[in-house]
Amino acid sequence: MTHMLIIGGSDAGISAALRIRELDAKVRVTVAAADAYPNFSICGLPFYLSGEVADWRTLAHRTSAEIESHGIDLLLDHRAERIDAGNKSVHFVSSTGQSATVRYDQLLIGTGAESVRPSIPGMDLPGVFCLRWMADSFAVKDFLDRGAPRRAVIIGGGYIGLEMADALTVRGMAVTLVEFAPEVLTTLDPELGRLIRAELAGKGVTVHVGTAVQGIEQQDGALVVATAAGASIAADMVLVAVGARPATDLARTAGVGLGEGGAIAVDRTMATGVPAIWAAGDCVHTWHRLLQRHVYMPLGTTAHKQGRVAGENMLGGQREFAGSLGTQVVKVCDQVAARTGLRDTGAAAAGFEPLTVALTTWDHKVYYPGATQMHLRVTGCRQTGRLLGAQIVGHRSAEVSKRIDIFAAALYHGMQVADMSHLDLSYTPPLSSPFDPVQMAAMQWCARPPSYA
Numbered sequence: 001m002t003h004m005l006i007i008g009g010s011d012a013g014i015s016a017a018l019r020i021r022e023l024d025a026k027v028r029v030t031v032a033a034a035d036a037y038p039n040f041s042i043c044g045l046p047f048y049l050s051g052e053v054a055d056w057r058t059l060a061h062r063t064s065a066e067i068e069s070h071g072i073d074l075l076l077d078h079r080a081e082r083i084d085a086g087n088k089s090v091h092f093v094s095s096t097g098q099s100a101t102v103r104y105d106q107l108l109i110g111t112g113a114e115s116v117r118p119s120i121p122g123m124d125l126p127g128v129f130c131l132r133w134m135a136d137s138f139a140v141k142d143f144l145d146r147g148a149p150r151r152a153v154i155i156g157g158g159y160i161g162l163e164m165a166d167a168l169t170v171r172g173m174a175v176t177l178v179e180f181a182p183e184v185l186t187t188l189d190p191e192l193g194r195l196i197r198a199e200l201a202g203k204g205v206t207v208h209v210g211t212a213v214q215g216i217e218q219q220d221g222a223l224v225v226a227t228a229a230g231a232s233i234a235a236d237m238v239l240v241a242v243g244a245r246p247a248t249d250l251a252r253t254a255g256v257g258l259g260e261g262g263a264i265a266v267d268r269t270m271a272t273g274v275p276a277i278w279a280a281g282d283c284v285h286t287w288h289r290l291l292q293r294h295v296y297m298p299l300g301t302t303a304h305k306q307g308r309v310a311g312e313n314m315l316g317g318q319r320e321f322a323g324s325l326g327t328q329v330v331k332v333c334d335q336v337a338a339r340t341g342l343r344d345t346g347a348a349a350a351g352f353e354p355l356t357v358a359l360t361t362w363d364h365k366v367y368y369p370g371a372t373q374m375h376l377r378v379t380g381c382r383q384t385g386r387l388l389g390a391q392i393v394g395h396r397s398a399e400v401s402k403r404i405d406i407f408a409a410a411l412y413h414g415m416q417v418a419d420m421s422h423l424d425l426s427y428t429p430p431l432s433s434p435f436d437p438v439q440m441a442a443m444q445w446c447a448r449p450p451s452y453a
Helices: 009-024 042-050 064-069 134-147 160-172 192-202 250-254 300-313 344-349 399-411 420-421 437-446
Strands: 005-008 028-032 072-075 080-086 091-095 097-101 108-110 113-115 150-154 174-178 205-207 213-219 222-229 232-235 237-240 244-246 277-279 284-287 293-295 328-332 335-341 356-360 374-380 387-395
Touching: 005 091, 009 028, 009 108, 009 300, 042 134, 042 160, 064 072, 072 244, 080 250, 108 300, 134 237, 150 160, 150 222, 160 174, 160 192, 160 328, 174 222, 174 232, 192 205, 192 328, 192 374, 192 387, 213 284, 222 237, 277 300, 293 335, 293 437, 335 399, 344 356, 344 374, 344 387, 356 437, 374 399, 374 437, 387 399, 387 437, 399 420, 399 437, 420 437
Parallel strands: 005 028, 005 108, 028 072, 108 277, 150 174, 150 237, 174 205
Antiparallel strands: 080 091, 091 097, 113 244, 213 222, 222 232, 284 293, 328 335, 335 387, 356 374, 374 387
């Protein structure tokens, strides 16, 4: 029986396994995972740690039993150590130290990404954590429950850092966030990042931007984070969230090449350069639909799509990954920040002549109670009028994610900015305006005379 072996039980791996099973009920499908938590929502960890999600088990997209009910074999608590591409086999070591060798006909590597551990002293002290996998969340939860910490320092102002600042504030802790860059949430323009920083400050979070951390020390029973500016910030716990890098050690044992960002190099069918070996998810570089080249841009939504493409092609299909636009959204306290496509800097570097226009407007008709302001930025090409990207910050009641998805759909289909005003979008006063804020922002862009005819 043909054997499809998938290493990695998260988004890409499970999506591939399910796609294989949708198309062929006869092949054998095995998903191997280094831990006991396949198909868990890693994106939900901050909400579990905040207490908003009471039971960690509900973070499972599917239980192990549900996965197995699809005819998929699970090999859990087995870490893949090396791949013998010549003999089509993978050597595993179980959590109890036992060795096993599994043969395959087609192999998918979905090893994901791992937390970046900055080279600062004190990273291994008790009370210092990274957050990437279920085991990380259990360690943090146990520390929160047993130690009842009152003060936390978060190093890193990206998505995880911001969500954890929100989560620990919900728990009633005093939170300080330290970001090396000039502003938090560097995937947005600084003008919008400042709005998110103001939201944090309004909820009692102390934010230091443009600040480098020199080290973490233990003094008088507390942790102290020392900055390059000479400040010392006392804490009961420290969370380090400075980014992620692709987990590629296993792939390199098979001679698989690396590409952008040091990630596994794949083509758009998710094939590596090694016969019968495929890869998908946060461990691979990603085809960017606008840039028309590969970049490293790990996203859960992308991993799901790549997994389905890989699964189909492992059976002999010729499906290609359509590409990512980098569409992202994050809730920070009562605000939501979202973006898709390119900003000015990325667009200019790619050879476009970008123009970005900002608009602040109401999320729905202001006479209906509860209207809140939305801040939108639209980027288009001066030469051609083509839409290149959009960013939005607004209240969590303002359906920011719906609106960024409209921009993302328009980008996917290569629309002009001017065409946005013609979209037949829904309207009722409690939810929008006759021209939705998305369209108002596009019309604002068109009101600035570009150079195209």
